[in-house]
Amino acid sequence: MSGQNFAKFVHWGRNIIAVGRNYRDHCLELGNQVPTKPLLFMKPPSAYLEVGTGPIQIPRGCTDMHHEVELGVVIGDTCRDVTEDQVMSLIAGYTLTLDMTARDFQEDAKKRGNPWTMAKCFDTALPVSRFITTKELTNPENVKLWCKVNDEIRQNGNTADMVFSIPYLISYISQYFTLQPGDLVLTGTPAGVGRVVPGDIIIAGLGDIVSMKFDIIQRV
Ligand code: MG
Numbered sequence: 001m002s003g004q005n006f007a008k009f010v011h012w013g014r015n016i017i018a019v020g021r022n023y024r025d026h027c028l029e030l031g032n033q034v035p036t037k038p039l040l041f042m043k044p045p046s047a048y049l050e051v052g053t054g055p056i057q058i059p060r061g062c063t064d065m066h067h068e069v070e071l072g073v074v075i076g077d078t079c080r081d082v083t084e085d086q087v088m089s090l091i092a093g094y095t096l097t098l099d100m101t102a103r104d105f106q107e108d109a110k111k112r113g114n115p116w117t118m119a120k121c122f123d124t125a126l127p128v129s130r131f132i133t134t135k136e137l138t139n140p141e142n143v144k145l146w147c148k149v150n151d152e153i154r155q156n157g158n159t160a161d162m163v164f165s166i167p168y169l170i171s172y173i174s175q176y177f178t179l180q181p182g183d184l185v186l187t188g189t190p191a192g193v194g195r196v197v198p199g200d201i202i203i204a205g206l207g208d209i210v211s212m213k214f215d216i217i218q219r220v
Helices: 006-012 024-029 084-090 103-112 166-173
Strands: 016-020 039-043 048-050 056-058 065-067 069-075 091-098 126-133 144-149 152-158 184-186 194-196 201-206 210-218
Touching: 006 091, 006 126, 069 144, 069 166, 084 091, 084 166, 091 184, 091 201, 091 210, 126 201, 126 210, 166 184
Parallel strands: 016 184, 048 126, 056 210
Antiparallel strands: 016 039, 065 194, 069 091, 069 184, 091 126, 144 152, 144 201, 201 210
């Protein structure tokens, strides 16, 4: 692995590939079919919000913003047509993320057959924790993911329940997108997604490894 400072991947990483509908119970709660191949979309680096740097902002006109807690995988080395067996050695580390989603914008886009850009890519749509090393998270495929809103537990999942595993996802993605060091792969959210409103406080965690807290405000 090259000499990059992965603790600061947010500042220099480029592509962010997100996987939708990767937990069966979450597919069902939104009335979607469980996919037979990964559903991919992207988020831009401008959507990053590092923990401790400010609140999550509900975009203008959105009345149904949802939290989606997800494990993010930080790529450590170039991945192009990599096999599943190669994937774990190409990972630099992890981060806990919230794939913030303007669900009303997304439902409208789905109805019209439009892209999800407005629903997924706005400023502050990707809050992240600090960087988590591979030594801290030795088994990324069996770790609890949870999300509380104002002390009410909303999401309480485990990465063991992913439809497509981390090696499968990264191998699959690498057949279409060359992943570079510092790129991020979001691995999907478990059930329990729901609305947040201005004044709410989100606290999310990955096992007992990391937790993070964000205030919600309306963008004015
Ligand atoms: Mg998501």
